[in-house]
Amino acid sequence: MKITVFTLFPAMVEPFFLSSIMKRAVEKGIIEYRIVDFRDYAEGVHKKTDDIPYGGGAGMVLMPDPISKALEAEGASGKRVVFPTPSGRLLTEEYAYSLSQEKELFFICGHYEGLDQRVIDTYVTDEISIGDYVLSSGESAAVVIIDALFRLIPGVIASESLEDESFSDGLLEYPQYTRPYRYCTKSVPDVLLTGHHGHITQWRCDRRLEKTMLNRPDLLSDASLSIEERKRLLSILEQDKRTCQEWILSEL
């Protein structure tokens, strides 16, 4: 896949392509990337890229000319062009998967500014938000979107790692432990040392149900739990209630 990022701050984006799993994907030739400073397409001595909004109001707006010249020069016209914005469609694992199927993607990063609507109407195919909060920069959002999608491209990550993780079946992940057995006053749950695969699987399944119930109860209704899992959830609730009661009583 070829990824082109248009930004006024290349230094915010470049390190991501030079590190860790993305670095390996680039070295393997699975990802090819270009980072384009669209100030290079701006005119005049000041190389102005933004201007005040028509109709008044706070903030600045990215001018149509520099960014559209950059998009044309890089061949973005008619391709899938992403504009990260808090007013976009929410990024999900499914959405990331649909983006991962493309041969080529373009990202336009705004900073504090909005983007002239005519550029959105002409070139942008996907306005994407990464959550219900506001960031100062589209660059960090673009990096999040790229991170979520590139790891789903075959060959980037072992497929077993993808199958086992949160969102592949709608439940959050179970907790992980490594050596040493004792850390400060805490030891590793004994079931993990038994070597009994059935018990370990059951324990992990319970922890996933418990974690999802506590951190993301909204995910449970979509997770289509089996009768057995519903029963486990009930007994986890009972156990948690008893633990909570014991704790309250011990503090009285």
Ligand code: 6GU
């Ligand atoms: Cl995509 N951009 C910015 N600036 N803020 C955001 C966002 C994107 N998604 C959530 N907040």
